[in-house]
Every structure is written in C-alpha cells, then in structure tokens.
Amino acid sequence: MISAMIKWMQRYEGWVGGGAAACLIVGLYLGLVASPPDYYQGEVVRIMYVHVPLAQTAMLAYSVLFGGSLWYLWKRDPVVDNMCHAAAGLSAFFTAGALITGSIWAKPTWNTWWTWDARLVSFAVMFLILAGYLMLRTFVDDPEREARYAAVLAIIGFADLPIVHFSVEWWRTLHQPLSISMRGVSMSGEILRPLIIMGIGFSAIFAYMLMVRTQMLYLRRLLIAKKGRLLSQAHLSTAGSGSPSGT
Amino acid sequence: MPFFRVIRWVAWKDLVSEIRSRETISSMFFFALIVILVFSFSFSMDQEAARELIAGIIWVAFAFTGIIGLGKSFAAELQNDCLEHLQISPAPKGAVYLGKLAANLLFMLVVEVILFPMFVIFFNLDVVEELPLLLLIFALATLGLSTVGTLFSAMTVHIRAREVMLPILLLPLAVPVMIAAVEATRGALNGLPLSLYGNWLQLLAVFDVVFTVLSFWAFEWIIDS
Amino acid sequence: MIAIRGLALGKSHGHYRVFQDLSFEVAAGECYALFGPNGAGKTTLLRVLATLYRPSNGRFEIMGHDGVAEKDVVRAALLLLAHGSYLYDELDAEENLRFALALRGLAPTDRQIKLVLDRTAIGAFADLKVRFYSAGMKKRLAIAKAMLIRPQVLLMDEPYTSLDEAGMRLMNQYIRDIVKEGAAVLMTTHDRLRSAEVAQRVGVLDKGRLSHITVDELASHAVF
C-alpha cells in the first residue's frame, strides 16, 4: 500500500517540486518584501519565515521516519525501508538547517548564539539520534538486518524526544529562571501568511526530496542487488541445463 | 511459569559466568577508578566546588562504566554462537531480554555501590542521612540506562565498530536520565528537601517504565529476524 | 518430518541467491544426508530450516507447522547442532545442559543428566568449565544435550567433524536411536563412510539444485 503510494507520488513528483518552488518564491516575496518588520524583533523576525518551516519540516520528516519504521517492522517492505533511510537523511539535514538558522536568529534577539533552551536541546538531541541512525546504517553488513535495527532505533528515538524536551524544560527553569524565553509571537496575519506559505513550500519540497532520495537509495540497492544476482546466476546455473528454472 | 524461569536462568547464567571470570565488573571498576582520578586532577576542588560538581562527576563516571559493562553483555554471547542459540530457542525473547537486563542492572549497581564510598572519601561528602534516597536514585537511573543499553548492546553486537556505536546511540537517548540523575543526586547530596527534586525521581520512573516496555517489545526485532 | 516446498534463499533482500526452488521431504523416522561441495548452500539451508534466516521465497514445514508463521512451534520441535557449540565457556557441562533445557522449559533431573553425561563419556569432566573442553568434547556435550531434549526434528551441520572414532560411533548410535523413536534427521556432511551407516536417503546440493542418489551410489559419486 505504501509502495503504491510511493509509486503514485513518484509519478507526480514533478508537480510537487514545481509547486514547492512556486510556494517558496511567493513565500520569499511575502517574507522579505511584503510583510512589515515585527514591533519587538524588528527585521530579524524575517528569519522566522525560514527557520520555523525548516524546524517543522524536520519534525515532519522524523514523523515520516517513525511511521515508516513501524510499517517496515510490520510488513517488511524494502521500499519502505528505503523511504525511511531517505527520510532520516532529510530529517538530519533539515534539523541541522533549523539549528543553524535558529542560532542566527538567537544572536541579534537574545545576544547569544546558543542557549540551553528545551527546544534547542531537543533538536540537538534529535540531530544526534539521526546522525547515530545514519551511522548505524553504514555499519551493518546485512541489508535486512540493517533495516530492522534502523527501524527499532528510529522508534526508540522518537519516543525519547518528548521526554528530552520535558527534562530540559524542567532543568532550565531550575537554573536560569526564564531570563530569556520565547515571547509569544503575536500571530498577526502579516506574519502568519508568509509563515504558512513557506511551511507549505518546505513541506512540498520535502516530499519532492523524499521521492528523489528514496529513488536514489532504491536504485543504488537495485544496482548492488542485480550485480549480486548476476553473480548468483553464475553460481546457480549448471553448464548443461542453461539458466535455472523460475518459480 | 516458564517465562519467569527463563528470566531467572538467563540472569543466573550471566551472574555465574561473571562470578567465575570477574571480567566485566573488574574492568568496569578500574575504569571508573581512573575516571575519578582524572576528574579530581582536572578540577581543583574545594568543598564548595565539590558540592556543585560532584553529582555530575558521579554520573559521568557511572554512565561510562555502565557502557563498558553493557558492551560486554552481548559480546559475551558471541562466543560459541550463543546468541544464535538464544534466537532459535523457543524461549520467549522478552524473557531473555529481562534476564539480560536484570544481570546488567545488577552489575552496574554493584560497581556503583563499591564506587560511591570512594567518591565520599575522595571528595569529602556528607551522605549518612540521605543514603537510602541516594540508593533509590542510583537504582532508578541505572535502570534507565540499562533498559535502552541492553537493547542497544544486542543491536550493536553484530555491527562493525560496535565499541564506538554503543555510546553514540545510547548517550543522546539517555539525556533525560542523566539530567534527572544529576539533579536528584545533587539535591540529595546537598541535603535539600525531597519536594525540591522529587519530580526528577518521577521523571526517572516514567523513563524506566516507557523504555522497559518499548525495549521489551523491540528486543524481538533485534535478536530475531 | 520436514517438508520443503520451492524454498529459495536470496540473502540480503535478494542481493545474492544461495539456492532456489528446493523441494524435498524428510519423513519421520528417516535420516537424510545432504552432500555438496563447499559453498553450495548446505549450511545456509540448515540455518533457514532452523529459523535463523527468513527464506526469501517458498515455504517449509516442520511437523506440519509453517516455518515462518509458526516459528515458535517449530522452534520447540527442532534442534540444530551447528558448528558453534552454543555452550557458555564459564559454565560446566551440567550447568550448560540445565541452561539449554531451561530455555526450552525443561528441567532435567540429576539422574538424567548423569546418565547422558556417562553415555557420552564426559561424565568425568562434568565439573570442568567448558572453556577447557576440546572441540570433540564440546560435540559430545552437544549430543548429550540432544539426548535430553529428544527433538522431533534434528538438524545437524557436519556432525562428525572433530569427533574421534568412538565419538563418531556414539553419534551414529544416537542417530539410529532417535530415528527409531520416529524423529526426522537432516544432516550435512562430507563423510561418506559414516553417513552411509545411518542415512536412508542421500541428496547432493550443487549449484543451487538438489539431486537424489541412493546410498549405494554414494561411494562412487564424484561430485564432491
């Protein structure tokens, strides 16, 4: 079922990519030109229009990874495994992007590049988990085992993130009693509009990238598999009877 | 109940092996000693600084020694392909997991109980009245480390670079455990009222329950195809 | 009994196909010896049947239970004697036996354990850690384990290696006994003489295909 969905999405991936590009261009215009500067944050608020969608997309990608991992353990579909691998790579990429843009936003706003805020730490931990996930995948020799281990790791890590968030939040209130906290940003329409458009754009470009990357990993595996199977053709075929009969 | 018998036998097997070889506990113990030594050199500690830092030092030492023990836990099963045997034996995999978990927990706790007096002596701590509470904190946090740790030990045993991968996978996940353990230990050592750090104990308990259940469920996917 | 229908194994999501489309049966009360050159996939086949690997295609049944869907039932019915001895180095013979049986929910009595250790002639070393056992002694201990478990299906990977003359006789005696009791035995081996003593049927696995030969042909067959 997921395979069919992936196939269906791959057929229309061009539209998704084009739509994403259009959304991003409109979002850029809205965010950089059309929207006014924020009353408190000034022009720096425009960083939000790229930072928030990056963070949301990273979480979306991890959710896809989580769902795909559950699905893989249930159905053992290698294409879903490829999709999970792709989603993990993308999630790590977007997490890194969100962390860096967040850091750039924090410098003029909080006058510091990094602070041990719950959200920041959860994202850093998420990045580390994803990096561990990608490393794990390169260190397992047997692809079936690789997929299984990776799926378990993704699920365990996903369950961990809320607990990390809570623990850091408590820890922070203990040590630096809310000297700098995120002010509830007044979500006026002028701020909301570019945020939503950019959010849609980034989600769409994530979907597009997911398709491309799944395809890439699938092709790579196919190439290895086919080469391996040519080898096993040599192994299996006998000189007299030609190629082996199929099932 | 065959389920509980399997738990008992797996844990018993690990304990007997350990008592006879003393491989894991002694390596954990000496590693931790070295960690204590290095820390006491790298921070010039007076009484005041010690009170602030000691909880963190204790838990860094405990976490890394724990990782040594956890890494050896399933590496030992590779000898004579015993891990394969666990896979194809009809025993419930969850029971095998709980048995291994019990053994790992016990090893780590033994090492911690031996080490803690050394911290007390080296860093002049005053712990008499808080001892039961400290033991509870140690037990809860060590359980948290070893639930996921046992699972990841089984996971990393078959892969390349397993000694590196175990801490890389385990420590980010253990961030809540470390925070909670350090804060609770600090509170207990400084003699604060329990109400100030009681919620950390709750967090540890929640973490333990969530990850015992999850790892119990996931272990089957790790050890069996 | 073991029934194998169209079994194929492509290891690793189909990266490399070890064998394909195997079909044969081993009836209850029968000993089947599987020959074949190195790398033919004999051991892999045994490991698939022992539920260590998932087959990528086809199915097999052990005692009428599907080998993938009803793994737990299958595992309770069969025993694999593999290259690895499945013994813990720090435990002695008796403890190893008790542990292995406990995983199957069995609890042998002291008398039973003493009996099998004596029958396999390692009773004198029963208190010695397995770490100090030779490969042959480990194999004997594995026979002792099998005697206690009395599996309905016994899979053996090269049962004669590292056993001495008496050990091979012991092994064959054990195989004859268990076959008489109605177990199905599937072994891979290179030892034509020894296996000819106990095997009722012989197969040759080569290049992923299985051909049956009679026990009498075994001596003159030139594949391996």
Added chain:
Amino acid sequence: MTRLYLRWSALAVVAVVIAFLASRYFDRHLASFTPEDVVSRQPVAAVRVIGSVKAGTLTGDAAAGHARFDLAGAQDTLPVQYDGPPPDNLRELKTLVVIGRWDPASAVFLAHDIALVTNYGFVVGAYLVGFIPLAFFLFGMERRVTLLYREIKESRLYEPEKSDDVDPR
C-alpha cells in the same frame, strides 16, 4: 543528463534573477548612507541615513511628529528636520535610520520617517543558510539518480531476469 542540467540551469537563472531583484530592492529601500556620504555626495533622491542622535540637540515636539535634531556620524553631523508620524524610537544617543531627502538650499535633511537599525546581515545569512545547501543537496541527489539510471542501463542490468521472485519491488 542534459535534461537535468537544463532544469537546474533554469533554476539557477531564476535564482540569479531573484538575487538581482533582492539586491536592487536592498539598495533602493534598505541600504543607508552615513552623514559623511550625504555631506560629500549631496544626493538628490530620497535616501536613508544612519547615525546617532547627538546628545542635547533634540528639540521640538517628538510626540506630535515634529522634531529637530543633529544626526552624528563618525565625523560629520547632519541637521535633521523631522515631520512625520510620531516616532517610537526617537531618543537622544539612539542609533537609528532617518528616511527623507537632502535639501541643499537650507543644508537641512528633511526626514519623513524613522526606522530602527536592523541586522540585515543576520537575515541574509539565515536565508542563504536555509536555501543554498538545500539547492546543492537536491542537485546532488538528482544528479546521482540520473547517474545511477545510466549505470544500470549501460551495464545492461535492466534486462529482466528469468526468475524475478526476490526483486525488492
């Protein structure tokens, strides 16, 4: 391969156009002069000038939107006559941007708006960090897909095997 490069060249052209428009927009609406620039270059069009309000020079009714003050740069100061909406941020010693035109006749800068100094560098940096790696990442992936397709074709591996039973779908 060609199609991939064509598509990405088109994208690159779009990116260049956007960058050009953005820099034009920045020059016209956001880049600011210093008081020295104004004094030496005597611009005719409306400009933005950045400087700090010199202490003790702020006079007039700022709350009503009329004020006079001197805007100090590194060396020169610029007399400013402000008439516009009541500004929030007009205080002495405050660094800000005044928007208006230079009147050479009276040698006074006639300002009609006041803006805060903003960190455009951070905004630009964040957007570049957000988009450029994304583009390179995506380009690398698509290129790799194309290369893999070609490799599979050239090694003639795409021909279906007789028994495709274990194909990873």
